[in-house]
Amino acid sequence: MPELPEVETVKMGLAPAMAGRRFTKVVTRRGDLRVPFPPHFAERLTGRKIEKLWRRAKYLLAELDNGETLVIHLGMSGRMSVYAEGKERKLGQYVYEQAPANAGQGKHDHVVMETDAPARIVFTDHRRFGLMTLVDTDKLDEDKLFKGLGIEPLSKEFDAAYLDRVLKGKRTPIKSALLDQRVIAGLGNIYVCEALFRAGISPKRLASTIPGKRTPALLRDIKAVLADAIKAGGSSLRDYAGADGALGEFQHRFAVYGREGEPCGRKSCKGIVRRIVQAGRSTFYCPKCQR
DNA sequence: ACGAGAACCTGTTTGC
DNA sequence: TGCAAACAGGTTCTCG
Incomplete structure (x- = not known):
């Protein structure tokens, strides 16, 4: 589900409830996610202060005051919901709703964490491709x-020399190369399609034909x-929302993603957006202006 | 060693 | 209308 901009948005929404706060109570409700919960997971979190909340690739990281870091990945369908304890409350720039009585009780609510903000944070992931662990x-x-x-x-270390x-x-298509987290960490299917469109590069072109003139674009x-996308609060497809429940807006600005059959938006281009499958994933592009 | 494809799991949309 | 297939923002394992 979430790519770098969505994880960044979730991080911002979690910050007032987590950064500098202490876990007062943690309940785990089912542990068979992509990575099972570590032993005594809830006990190891309870009472710990969150020194720093940050992001690496598509991972959310909460550095604790005991030398451990809580690692969170949202997979395809993971979501973090933040509620204020007691009544609705403004924390930082976000307004959090009062926690409904059943918050965290849903079928796919896997972890419920409370902090001294005071806030209740619920991790939900119906496909269970996500994970929460301690490192x-x-x-x-x-x-x-x-x-x-x-x-x-x-x-700033990601520059033309690195990309070259x-x-x-x-030997793989540029689309697949950009999706490879070992090459660039954080891009996913949406933003690879959109970046290639902006750069006018065909997703089918072999990665090795890019270095040189086309790299800067x-x-x-x-x-x-x-x-x-970060500025727009990420993209909201299906059930994705920021941690405060607000929807991102970037999905309204997709040029090609999810637009099969629609006219290419580039002015004076008469192309029609096509969908193909590469490495098992949908690719959307304009065959006319992406070469 | 590298790349393509399948698998993981559930929910929603699409097509016959 | 009903049922089955296709599809979904990711990662990791297997196989050629």
């Missing part, structure tokens, strides 16, 4: 979830589409 903070980089991850696309280098030897458009 030693000083061993994060060596953990198998993180050690293979590529560069952060919004960092990682694409050079790749692709680099610029990857960064731009992510920045635009």
Whole structure:
């Protein structure tokens, strides 16, 4: 479900309820997610203060005051809901609704966490591709979830030289290369399609044919589409919403994603958006202006 | 070693 | 209307 901009949006929505706060109560309701809960998960969280809330790739990370970091991945369908305890409350820039009596009681509500904000945070994931676990903070980089991850696309280290280098030897289509988290960490199906459209590059083109002249445009458009999406609060498809329940707006600005059969939006281009399948995932593109 | 495809799981939409 | 197939924002394993 969520790609980098959505995870970034969720992080912002969680911050007032989590950053600098302490877990007062944690209840786990079912543990058979992609990664099972670690032993004594709820007990290890309870009473801990969250020193820092941050994001790496599509992972949310809450660094605790005991040397452990809570790691959260939302998979395809994961969602975090934040409620105020007691009555509706404004925390930071967000207004959180009062927690309904049944908040956290749903069939797919897997973890309910309370903090001294005071707030109740519910992790819901009906497909269970997501995960929540604990990792030693000083061993994060060596953990198998993180050690293979590529560069952060919004960092200044992600530049034309890096992009040239990682694409050079790749025999796979550029679409698949950009989806590979070992190359760039955080891009997903939506934003790869949108970035390739902006850059005028065919998703079918082999990655190794990009380095050189076309790299600067692709680099610029990857960064731009992510920045635009974050500014819009991410994309809300199906059930995705920010942590305060607000819907992102970027889905209204998709140029190609989910628009099969519609006219290409680029002015003076008469192309029709096509859908193809690459590596088992839908790709949307304009065959006329993406070459 | 690398890349394509399947598998993981549930819910919703689409097509006959 | 009803049922089955297709599809969904991700990651990881297997196989060639």
